Amino acid sequence: MLFAAAAAAAAAALSLAALAGAQSSVALGNATFVAPGVFPTAAFDSYYNNATATDEQPQPVVTNILTGQPFPLALTDPNNIPVNDTADPRTFPPSPLPPSLASPLVQSAFAQIVSIANPNNTGWGNNSNCARCLAGLEVAKALALASSQSVPTLAVELCNYFKISTTCEQTYGVLALGQVLAQVLAAADVAGYDGQNICNNFVSGAPCALPPPSPLNMTGYFAKPKPANATAPAPSGERVKVLHISDFHLDARYANGAEANCTTSQCCRANNNNVHSPDQVLLPAPRFGTFTCDVPYSLGLAALQAIPAVTGAAFDFTIFTGDLVSHDPENELSQSLIEYTEASLYSLYKKYLGSGPLYAAIGNHDSYNQAEDAPLALGDQLGQANLSTQFSWNYDTLAALWEADDWISSDVAAQARAHYGAYSVARPDGLRIITLNTDLWYKANYFNYINMTKSDPSGMLRFVADELQAAEDAGERAWIIGHVLSGWDGSNPLNNPTNLFYQIVDRYSPHVVAAIFFGHTHEDQFQIFYANNATNASAASAAAVAWIAPSITPLTNLNSGFRMYEVDGKTFDILDAHTWYTNVSTFPALDNQTAVGPTFHYEYNTRQAYGTNISWPATAPLNATWWHRVTEQFEQHPALVQQFTTYQGKSSVLSPNCTSDLCVAAKICYMRSGSAPLGKLCTQGFGSVQ
Known part of the structure; x- marks a missing residue:
């Protein structure tokens, strides 16, 4: 055989x-x-709990190599898992308007995207779903350029409206992916090749067909x-x-x-x-x-x-x-x-x-x-x-x-x-x-x-x-x-x-x-x-x-x-x-x-x-x-x-x-x-x- x-x-x-x-x-x-059958306690120098207990997993004391400080038990405590990371800085691209002044822009962007997505809103051509998706990205990009820190608010509102998730704030809010979305929207060509790929991969139903690979010119590369x-x-x-x-x-x-x-x-x-x-x-x-x-x-x-x-x-x-x-x-x-x-x-x-x-x-x-x-x-x-x-x-x-x-x-x-x-x-x-x-x-x-x-x-x-x-x-x-x-x-x-x-x-x-x-x-x-x-x-x-x-x-x-x-x-x-x-x-x-x-x-x-x-x-x-x-x-x-x-x-x-x-x-x-x-x-x- x-x-x-x-x-x-x-x-x-x-x-x-x-x-x-x-x-x-x-x-x-x-x-x-x-x-x-018993956990090898020599694996770590010390523990927050009894490492040989069989009713719970060991909680070793682990040290951060850059700070020299041990990570707290609260980080991994199975009975008190954090809801969001509130300690690390959020990074947003520069933009002229702070969120406090951008509320009207957020609401306008939300209304435009909802209108664009409405199937009764006709006139988008033969490839209507892709065109709608790209148009929605352009609206979101405009907000990212005007007030990047407002993008998480828009993302959460759209997530809730379209029922994308039951944890919209935790997933797309300012403490999660919100700042990532702001950077990508600000930098990407959302009306072109970038946008087509975004709509294909991240939007439900993949409204845009996956674009073909770009021509690859290897002249002078090696x-x-x-x-x-x-x-x-x-x-x-x-x-x-x-x-x-x-x-x-x-x-x-x-x-x-x-x-x-x-x-x-x-x-x-x-x-x-x-x-x-x-x-x-x-x-x-x-x-x-x-x-x-x-x-x-x-x-x-x-x-x-x-x-x-x-x-x-x-x-x-x-x-x-x-x-x-x-x-x-x-x-x-x-x-x-x-x-x-x-x-x-x-x-x-x-x-x-x-x-x-x-x-x-x-x-x-x-x-x-x-x-x-x-x-x-x-x-x-x-x-x-x-x-x-x-x-x-x-x-x-x-x-x-x-x-x-x-x-x-x-x-x-x-x-x-x-x-x-x-x-x-x-x-x-x-x-x-x-x-x-x-x-x-x-x-x-x-x-x-x-x-x-x-x-x-x-x-x-x-x-x-x-x-x-x-x-x-x-x-x-x-x-x-x-x-x-x-x-x-x-x-x-x-x-x-x-x-x-x-x-x-x-x-x-x-x-x-x-x-x-x-x-x-x-x-x-x-x-x-x-x-x-x-x-x-x-x-x-x-x-x-x-x-x-x-x-x-x-x-x-x-x-x-x-x-x-x-x-x-x-x-x-x-x-x-x-x-x-x-x-x-x-x-x-x-x-x-x-x-x-x-x-x-x-x-x-x-x-x-x-x-x-x-x-x-x-x-x-x-x-x-x-x-x-x-x-x-x-x-x-x-x-x-x-x-x-x-x-x-x-x-x-x-x-x-x-x-x-x-x-x-x-x-x-x-x-x-x-x-x-x-x-x-x-x-x-x-x-x-x-």
Whole structure:
């Protein structure tokens, strides 16, 4: 068989050495690991509560690295969750009128937009819904230019009128997204390309069709032409271990026994119930977590204890592809919660994940407001310098944490502070690690809807290209690490920047780019990049592959998992990969005892699971050519896509089947799509198993 169909079941009975086969030359750990049933109090120096109690989650004392002060218990107290962040400053673009003088303008703008949206208001032409949306944006922009601080008032009034949310003030008010909307409206071309994208993505019903990608002119973009002999180096035979973790999503406000089947927002919270049973908990939140919630400390520490036990530890280094913070609603987030989670988890990574450095990328939840990061040029565009530095607190915090843990040097930390939290490390072994802040191509980031005809208004991709050129000049290989994937089904990233990224990968593959890594989806996936924008997607044109990691969080309907790579110590190609998971459906049975915690199982070996029917040398890497041949096997044997789907959800009992011809074809198409424009060409609706 192509797949080791019984790999997950056999893992408990067979040694990992047998599962990995003779091809593996690294020492692995135990086939399974049973976490302790009691929380490991040595994880933190002190606690606000009894960390060994089983009726509540631990509340550790965590220190802010920039101030040296501990975060207060009130920040994470599950019984008193803040309604809005009132401490951090709100940043608005300059405008002539304060809110006290702009009330008539707000009411006029509100009346105009309501009138424009009225279906009885005729005369908008054949594309009436799009025209109405763009006209409404122009009215809102006029208000933003006249009185930017009045935009939140308008946003809340419109939200209430159109019943967009039941928490309009908390979500769009001055203490939440109101100031972000004001900046974007003031700077964006709302009547043109920017506005069409805004209406397509953020307005109910997508009244405007998604505009096509802008023409991409690469003339003069690269400092040098691609070398004629641009081939990947031959394998060296040396193997090292690299750990890949992603999407931890720690929920420090998790409440044991709270409603796990809540109606809206973040479940397993004391402040959120099921509206159909407000006085009774329908599904109590287990101590170690559940399918509908983020990671409590109990599950997080179980995973961190399991990683060295099952992998054999001794990683050369670790990569983390983002998302430390829980999926809180906008009004419950704050700058302090982001800083707390960053400080907490990076200290735990340092303590539990071994001697090698950890290289991290920012996730869309590792920011406040969630997913928001502004281009540095915004301050110049709107004439107010602090608009360019409004997210610097986060870059400063992350750089300080990474440097304090001896993962990056002071020079690299300075680079991270200046480059949206992204950086490049030229390791002494010949590998260049390049991280990027993918908020700058994520479609949920409002700031990306400014100057959208440009493929790289932030300069982030110019940074990546320059670093790859430096790697080429130095004879180095490179790994690119980000959070939001650049392609798959095209539902997460934006067209223009990922189109440009695709061309950058093509230019520097396969001789420089050894591998690319993403997270974000919480699922086990991959995507292939081809030469010439995939005009002929074949084994011969396959140039690079992106590995999309499973998540620690079980949200939503997934098991919790992580991966370790066997990497050629000279070429830095991936030679094999091993994935582990824990079965979340077993967690409720662990509540009424303290003898054991979650059990982590070996799930599968990538080379064995996907490569049995592929003629491929045992020492050759699992590169883009190999992965394309895997997709060819999927085409020849469609039933094999079901096994891929099982692994996609980390063997979750809740993952749907993929047995229809439509599903099989769609998933193969996603696997061959490394950019948003390519992913959008695939049949939609099969990208996720959640």
